[in-house]
Amino acid sequence: MQSHPNVQAVQRALDDADARDGSGAASQVRLLPVAAHTAAAAADALGVDVGAIANSLVFDADGTPLLVLTSGAHRVDAAGLAARLGVTHLRRATPDFVREHTGQVIGGVAPVGHPGPLRTLVDTALAGHAEVWAAGGVPQAVFPTTYPELLRVTGGTPAEVA
Known part of the structure; x- marks a missing residue:
């Protein structure tokens, strides 16, 4: 699964963001023992609070x-x-x-690694967690990050979304 093209695209995007920034802190995509199609399943598998899971939700905004x-x-x-x-x-x-638009399937959509740039909003509620977990391109893949790092690698805009 680590060789899946989506997982590789996500890791490449994380590595590229690190190379641009020079921080030396690129996240590493990890594989879970089972697929985690929901935030609750991912939180259970990782042993973290569900609020620390960054759900990647794609919306159709006027096309x-x-x-x-x-x-x-x-x-x-x-x-x-x-x-x-x-x-x-x-x-x-x-x-x-x-x-x-993402090249990925629902349940495994990552914040990065898409065929082209996507307008991205990042929930300010995620800032309350020292470590945030996001999908890595397939339902079994995840990676740890921080709120500031998530903003940086996605080029996202902080937003209240709830």
Whole structure:
């Protein structure tokens, strides 16, 4: 599984971000013993609070992909977020839309490693955790990071999303 193209793309994106920054702190993608398709399953497998899981949720924002990295402890307020973004229609993307824009499947969508850049919002609730875990491109892969690092590697914008 470590050789899966999605896992390799995520690790490459993490390594590239580290090389640009020079921090020497690139995260390493790790494999779980079983697939974790939900934040709760990932938290259980890692022995961490569900709020420390960065759910990668792709939305269809008037036909444009929007990646929202949200704490696993709550749900995105799509109507409120749409109003703040000035978007007419903001809805969870279909599996085909997700795969088209991320190259990854729902349950394993990583914050990085996509075919092209995605507008990304990063939930400010994740800042309350010293360590945050995110998907690594497939449902069995994860990587540890921090809130500031997540913002840096994704080029994301901090946002209240719940």
